[in-house]
Amino acid sequence: MQYSVGVEYALHCLVYLIDAPSEESVGIKDLAEFQGLSETFLSKVFGKLSKAGIVSSIPGVKGGYKLAKSPEDISFWDVVEAVEGPKPIFQCKNIKDNGYLYREGCCSAPSFCTINLVMLEAEEKMRNYLRGQTLAWLNEELERTLPKQIREDTRKYFRKSNI
Template identity: 40%
Template structure:
């Protein structure tokens, strides 16, 4: 299985948000610098995270983005779904006979187990390993 690079950046971005003190705002430019990304590219990722209700945009001179949800609740799976969507990773071709459906059942069960695991993995569990977050903002 392979997730897009956008998911990689979204997970890292959300880890930064979770590591920051509650209510702290950080700009797209700073987030992009931390990950060595184009601010334009990161803005597209941030837009998806805003639409998913995980972060919010704050206007003004000290504006930027901040965490909208309770940091303890944010799972890897939510971030992945915000970027990749919720479609199944595997689909049998429609023209296959019943053997294809049996394969689909196995793949669906495996995917469900992976999603259950990612749902239980919370970003906040990694915060202690991020280091000093005061230098982020």
């Protein structure tokens, strides 16, 4: 199981949007430059975040993106689902139905695949955990763990880019 790097970039960029004043937005160019990646790639990620209602797109020369909801209302799972889509990680192919006993007609009673049930339960536990981790929590955690100068420099970078 692996999430794309788009999830990581999305979470980092969304944290940068938390401190943006509500009447301002942050441009995709600035977000991409700060992260060291292509604008095209980040635009695709932000298109998905916008479609999911996590960010709002502001048109115009000074346009960009801002959070569409409060950081308390945006969970890690919201971001994962927006970027990766709703498809389950485990894709049961019902291979048991092709097994020897089913082919020979010895076992015809319908049954649930125990493997699928376990995998779906594990995914649900992971989703629930990620639903409990919000952007607000991440912001507080970064405030607590990162050197204050890094946080200040980050905020200055995005304020400067909007002037």
